[in-house]
Amino acid sequence: MNTTDPSPPAAGQRGPLEHGIRDQIVDAARAHFSRFGYGKTTVADLAKAIGFSKAYIYKFFDSKQAIGQAICAQCLEKIIESGDVSMAEGKSAAEKLRRFFNGIIAKSVELIFEEKMLHDIAAHAAEERWPPVTAYLASAEERLKEIILLGRETGEFERKTPIDETCEAILLAMLSFMNPLMLKHNLEGLPEDPAKVINLVLRSLAP
Amino acid sequence: MNTTDPSPPAAGQRGPLEHGIRDQIVDAARAHFSRFGYGKTTVADLAKAIGFSKAYIYKFFDSKQAIGQAICAQCLEKIIESGDVSMAEGKSAAEKLRRFFNGIIAKSVELIFEEKMLHDIAAHAAEERWPPVTAYLASAEERLKEIILLGRETGEFERKTPIDETCEAILLAMLSFMNPLMLKHNLEGLPEDPAKVINLVLRSLAP
Incomplete structure (x- = not known):
């Protein structure tokens, strides 16, 4: 629950403690889901929309659910x-x-x-x-x-x-x-x- | 809440106080919904399955929701x-x-x-x-x-x-x-x- 110190990745979150990028993905995903809904969006849709490759997103989150x-x-x-x-x-x-x-x-x-x-x-x-x-x-x-x-x-x-x-x-x-x-x-x-x-x-x- | 005395039809229920038939429809509908689900069944499906005409069912209930x-x-x-x-x-x-x-x-x-x-x-x-x-x-x-x-x-x-x-x-x-x-x-x-x-x-x- 500590939001200032670096914390270990939570379940379903991968990769090094690169908080900046993880946060960036989360913020972009939140904006994207806001417009298009969470249920119907795939990681591929999300990757396209926020301009990262799917593989790059998977470096940080192992599924859409992990981003959710x-x-x-x-x-x-x-x-x-x-x-x-x-x-x-x-x-x-x-x-x-x-x-x-x-x-x-x-x-x-x-x-x-x-x-x-x-x-x-x-x-x-x-x-x-x-x-x-x-x-x-x-x-x-x-x-x-x-x-x-x-x-x-x-x-x-x-x-x-x-x-x-x-x-x-x-x-x-x-x-x-x-x-x-x-x-x-x-x-x-x-x-x-x-x-x-x-x-x-x-x-x-x-x- | 009294189940023995005749009671006036509830909201969405129509017709005379023919409890026998109304109950028969409810029981048949319950059995039918049990097998095929409530959400996807129409009054027409239900009528066919229980052997009443749609019009006859509508004499007692004004919608599937009223039966539900x-x-x-x-x-x-x-x-x-x-x-x-x-x-x-x-x-x-x-x-x-x-x-x-x-x-x-x-x-x-x-x-x-x-x-x-x-x-x-x-x-x-x-x-x-x-x-x-x-x-x-x-x-x-x-x-x-x-x-x-x-x-x-x-x-x-x-x-x-x-x-x-x-x-x-x-x-x-x-x-x-x-x-x-x-x-x-x-x-x-x-x-x-x-x-x-x-x-x-x-x-x-x-x-």
Whole structure:
């Protein structure tokens, strides 16, 4: 999830750590998919459109899916960042929890529904359980754990339930708003519906 | 939701209250969709296969979707019934709540995933917000309200939160397991994941 340091290539990504070129391919692919859709485009189409040879693209990504996953990872990192920024503004643990989810949901809606192509990719990602989705949920759970620990320290939250159970259950309860495929069906209930679940979660955390 | 008394035709259903024939069409359609899929079959295909004229089918249902909705309604009624039966075995309100959701989820998995065709119909139902889905959620909320009221009476549950808010929030928290499209993505977490959310819900209900 670190975007500044060089990181090892993710699954399906190949070749040396030439971040510049990999990023260039990802950006060009994102622009191309935006116009022509993710589902129907082949790596050959993409190569032609962005002016690289197919073989050159395959030096960095072993399939279209690997490029899709890189776009997906980029997008999910932005969603988590939005949660982080929003959370930082909360003073109490309860307020941080509320703001974290609000930040995530607002950014998800913005990214995934304003850019149709990202929604296509998100659909594939969720259907096929892509690694960036797992990483995203793990990041969300990590943030949640920080917030719960803080609330247990300050006495805002109960301390009896094992912390991992608490965090997992909260994520599961919020899943309809965190998974873009599900969020799609729940758009018209925003922002009231997730707020109701967050209130329920906060009642469950009462000491 | 009453399956024994004659009821007025639902949206998209036409003609007199000739339940026998309507049911016959629904049963035949269900068998036909099972073999050939819901998406690709036309009313003409269906008419041919079940030996009725197209015009005769249109006397009872104004579109394939109306037949799909009748199948969907039948299926969702069975799911609610399973929740009812399971709930009746619980002694405390907490136990009723747990059993109600377990009954619903078990039947959903059985019906929707063992019969591929029903999953296709459920996908259309959820995508297009079919009235039987709305009716199903309303039935579930009604049961939930009974359980919460019981728990408030017996002193098991808190009484501060407005009852409608409590019920809505619980349904929303459980949505990933109640909507078949979402449940599909959560099958491998059964039965532990819904149990975790139910535990969270019960903590939120503590007086």
